[in-house]
Amino acid sequence: MATMTVSLPDPMKEWIEAQIAKGEYASASDYVRDLVRRDRARRDQELTIEELRQIVADSRASGTGNRSVDEVFAEAERIAAARGLIRE
Template sequence: METMNISLPDPLRRFVDKQIASGRYSSASEYVRELIRFDEKRRAQERLEGLLLEGLGTPSGEMTARDWSELKKTSAGKRGKRAVR
């Protein structure tokens, strides 16, 4: 894991320190990692919503066997990145 140094104004540094003092995080690094993961999820959600809205604006059509096959492959690939139950 690489190290990255960041500079924060005093009010933000105090806020981060309060988050650590609350016991929810053990370090500033842990807090920042969670913020980054949250931002990644939020951006993925925004992208999905955009694609859904785009899809709603297109004419509907019948799903072919090939369409379903491609959808299954894409879905399986994305699930493979996390534990599947």
């Protein structure tokens, strides 16, 4: 396993030490590894600019919809919840 040295402001260092003291993490390394795993999982769920542009283009090409704003937002919430971005 590789070693990496990171400099943190005192409040951040104290925060990590508090999480370790609570028993949530075994060490600062354990805490940082968890942050990296969570960040990678979150980024894996993000859409790229190209994907967003394609969604907009598809939407424009499909013409005027017949769903209400409430229906559109309900669907958006279902999609976000399925991706773990919000809780239902």
